[in-house]
Amino acid sequence: MKPEWERMEWWESQGPPTAWADSVWLVLYEALDSEDWQFRSQLAAWLTRLYHPRLTQILVDALQDDEHANRRNTALQILTTHSRYIPDVLRHLMESPHPDVRLFAVQLARTARNADLLPDLQRRLNDPNPNVVTTAIESIGRLGLASAVPALWALLDSEDPWVRYQTVQALGQIGHPDVLDAWPSFLQDSLLYLPALQTLGHFFDARAVALAVEALRRPDLADNVLRGTLRWFSVLWKDEWLRQYVRQFHEWLARVAPPTDALDALPWRDWLAHGSEEVARSAEFWAAVFQRPEFGESLLERLDDPLESERVSTVLPWLPPLTPARWRSIWDRLERPEALHAWLYWQAPLLEDATVRTAVLGRWDRLAPETRAFALQAVLRQAPWPEVRVWLESTWPLESPELQDTVWAWLAEQQAEPDRAAELLRWTAAWTEDPQAWRRAAAVDVWSALDPDEFCRRAVAWMQDPAPWVRLRVLEDATRADRPLLPRDVSDRLLRMALTDESTAVRERAILAYPDDAPDLIDVLRATLAGSDLWGQVASVRRLAGSGHPAAFPILEAHYAHAEFPLRLEILRHAGRLDVPEVLAFYRQEYDHRDLIHRRMILEGLAAMRRQAEAAFEFARQRFDPQMEASLKVRILTTMAVLAPQRFHAWLAETVPPIEQWLSPPEWMTVLAHLDLPDVPEWARPWLYLEETWPQWIEICQTRPAWRATLDRHGPSRLRQWAAFFTEPLGP
Numbered sequence: 001m002k003p004e005w006e007r008m009e010w011w012e013s014q015g016p017p018t019a020w021a022d023s024v025w026l027v028l029y030e031a032l033d034s035e036d037w038q039f040r041s042q043l044a045a046w047l048t049r050l051y052h053p054r055l056t057q058i059l060v061d062a063l064q065d066d067e068h069a070n071r072r073n074t075a076l077q078i079l080t081t082h083s084r085y086i087p088d089v090l091r092h093l094m095e096s097p098h099p100d101v102r103l104f105a106v107q108l109a110r111t112a113r114n115a116d117l118l119p120d121l122q123r124r125l126n127d128p129n130p131n132v133v134t135t136a137i138e139s140i141g142r143l144g145l146a147s148a149v150p151a152l153w154a155l156l157d158s159e160d161p162w163v164r165y166q167t168v169q170a171l172g173q174i175g176h177p178d179v180l181d182a183w184p185s186f187l188q189d190s191l192l193y194l195p196a197l198q199t200l201g202h203f204f205d206a207r208a209v210a211l212a213v214e215a216l217r218r219p220d221l222a223d224n225v226l227r228g229t230l231r232w233f234s235v236l237w238k239d240e241w242l243r244q245y246v247r248q249f250h251e252w253l254a255r256v257a258p259p260t261d262a263l264d265a266l267p268w269r270d271w272l273a274h275g276s277e278e279v280a281r282s283a284e285f286w287a288a289v290f291q292r293p294e295f296g297e298s299l300l301e302r303l304d305d306p307l308e309s310e311r312v313s314t315v316l317p318w319l320p321p322l323t324p325a326r327w328r329s330i331w332d333r334l335e336r337p338e339a340l341h342a343w344l345y346w347q348a349p350l351l352e353d354a355t356v357r358t359a360v361l362g363r364w365d366r367l368a369p370e371t372r373a374f375a376l377q378a379v380l381r382q383a384p385w386p387e388v389r390v391w392l393e394s395t396w397p398l399e400s401p402e403l404q405d406t407v408w409a410w411l412a413e414q415q416a417e418p419d420r421a422a423e424l425l426r427w428t429a430a431w432t433e434d435p436q437a438w439r440r441a442a443a444v445d446v447w448s449a450l451d452p453d454e455f456c457r458r459a460v461a462w463m464q465d466p467a468p469w470v471r472l473r474v475l476e477d478a479t480r481a482d483r484p485l486l487p488r489d490v491s492d493r494l495l496r497m498a499l500t501d502e503s504t505a506v507r508e509r510a511i512l513a514y515p516d517d518a519p520d521l522i523d524v525l526r527a528t529l530a531g532s533d534l535w536g537q538v539a540s541v542r543r544l545a546g547s548g549h550p551a552a553f554p555i556l557e558a559h560y561a562h563a564e565f566p567l568r569l570e571i572l573r574h575a576g577r578l579d580v581p582e583v584l585a586f587y588r589q590e591y592d593h594r595d596l597i598h599r600r601m602i603l604e605g606l607a608a609m610r611r612q613a614e615a616a617f618e619f620a621r622q623r624f625d626p627q628m629e630a631s632l633k634v635r636i637l638t639t640m641a642v643l644a645p646q647r648f649h650a651w652l653a654e655t656v657p658p659i660e661q662w663l664s665p666p667e668w669m670t671v672l673a674h675l676d677l678p679d680v681p682e683w684a685r686p687w688l689y690l691e692e693t694w695p696q697w698i699e700i701c702q703t704r705p706a707w708r709a710t711l712d713r714h715g716p717s718r719l720r721q722w723a724a725f726f727t728e729p730l731g732p
């Protein structure tokens with residue numbers, strides 16, 4: 001029968017480590033060597049969420065137990081998640097007389113992602129044990145620290161071939177451009193050419209492209225070249241990131257690419273049909289970038305094949321700008337609407353060409369609704385007015401009111417001339433049987449068609465139009481802040497008509513637009529809250545919360561108790577904008593006995609309480625629990641970061657780690673984006689070494705340029721290359 005301590009319930013019943021008796025710590029040491037691997041896995045997963053100095057010491061002792069492999073492996077698994085919080089312990093372990101302990105220490109230093117450990121890792125490069133040396137080299141390469149290049153360079157003369165192998169791989173991972181100077185010599189070494197080629201994609205350098213093309217000529221090297229350069233094309237970020245990267249990549253490649261005839265003798269067909277997914281995919285990207293005919297031969301059939309189209313679509317962005325004739329030749333032969341959408345979406349810049357636009361219009365009835373919307377927006381931005389008229393005459397009768405509305409929104413954005421708007425009014429009246437069609441069209445953007453005086457004469461009549469969206473658009477145009485002010489009697493009449501409108505959207509807009517200086521504002525909002533119109537009530541809550549009126553909170557509180565669920569959430573979410581102590585007391589009363597979604601709304605409201613920031617911060621801090629649901633943790637930490645950045649930073653720096661057990665690094669980056677500090681906090685710097693956080697780092701540095709210096713000083717070479725590629729102009 002298993003002992004009691006081999007049940008997780010027993011461990012969880014012991015409470016936090018600070019409350020453990022000595023006997024529990026002794027049992028823990030034995031439990032690390034349990035024969036039940038499932039129990040060991042559960043125990044390790046549980047201990048990764050805990051942190052205590054004595055736990056660290058027990059794990060370190062377990063690492064040095066030569067006789068019990070289970071105990072050592074379990075301790076190593078747990079220490080991997082604690083490593084960033086124990087740099088001094090790792091430094092001590094690196095000096096251990098036991099080579100296995102030193103090896104574990106340099107391996108843990110890799111997971112610690114702490115640049116301050118570099119000097120200690122570099123000292124292990126002279127370790128008498130070759131396994132420690134190679135592990136230290138691997139850790140330095142994983143950290144991507146360019147300052148380690150001189151120390152690594154000296155190891156290229158080592159007598160140990162595996163030290164040289166690992167060194168070349170680490171130099172490639174660091175991506176230092178000077179390393180390419182030695183690449184020709186690596187290719188002559190039967191041991192070193194493989195790591196050299198497989199890390200080629202870490203370099204943004206003309207020599208890297210030239211070396212890749214030269215190596216592709218050799219059958220014994222080609223597969224590994226294709227695998228290595230796949231990194232150039234692996235930008236699994238948002239579309240706008242990908243578009244920007246691809247554009248800059250082509251600009252760079254146009255300056256450094258080899259002559260076309262240098263690629264003609266290569267076995268593209270064999271690579272495209274290669275059994276390795278990595279090789280075939282990399283060959284597809286290369287073939288697309290260089291417009292190889294072998295890629296084009298199967299493009300149409302594969303793009304029209306439901307089983308292949310998704311894979312081929314990922315390659316389409318990498319096609320360089322095509323000629324209009326080449327674009328049309330592919331477009332005209334595609335059949336599936338999904339294929340047409342993918343081709344148009346990733347090759348949209350060619351819509352600048354009139355013949356391409358004509359080709360798109362010719363197949364308009366074959367396009368999916370989202371494709372039509374995308375294409376029409378592009379045409380309106382790029383085509384001359386006479387051509388726009390042709391498009392509208394051809395497409396308007398086929399479209400939904402939403403797509404027609406796109407046209408009017410475009411007219412408003414472009415401040416189109418009144419005669420053009422009037423021309424469109426005549427078209428809409430002619431294309432529909434409804435004699436009031438011109439009024440509905442004019443109401444979409446009345447300022448483009450009419451001067452303010454004319455609008456004043458017609459607006460009241462338009463507010464009685466049978467179509468609710470027409471009434472809404474009239475009201476929106478009448479109350480927009482960027483439009484000339486209407487006479488007060490006209491605006492008052494429009495608003496009063498809207499407050500009693502049968503359309504929920506119209507009433508909501510009227511409440512949000514009601515003037516702040518109107519003497520009856522509070523009465524109107526109180527009356528709406530007392531009614532049965534939910535969305536009008538929601539709009540009233542927002543207006544009351546933003547009004548700052550002394551009576552606003554008592555009104556909200558009076559309606560909260562008997563409000564429907566959506567309205568309660570809105571009151572909790574917006575009451576914080578009033579920023580008075582009574583709201584904070586209200587939040588305290590509600591938070592502790594409400595469910596998850598109510599608590600999230602309270603935290604969102606707390607973030608708006610800048611005058612009560614200290615008290616609101618303390619409210620959030622006291623209710624933070626590392627075991628709470630992840631989205632609630634993100635919300636509560638973000639609220640604290642917004643309310644008091646310096647205090648939040650100090651709290652995290654002093655709190656008991658491991659904070660990475662609270663949230664994943666990408667979730668932490670969401671919190672970090674709201675933290676207004678002059679520099680990147682030290683507790684966040686290890687995330688610089690995680691590639692999945694790089695898009696967020698670059699976005700944060702774009703909005704907070706002062707952080708770029710820290711990124712350049714502490715980040716790995718690869719991240720600095722990405723940041724420069726996305727935020728700086730390309731050099732010649």
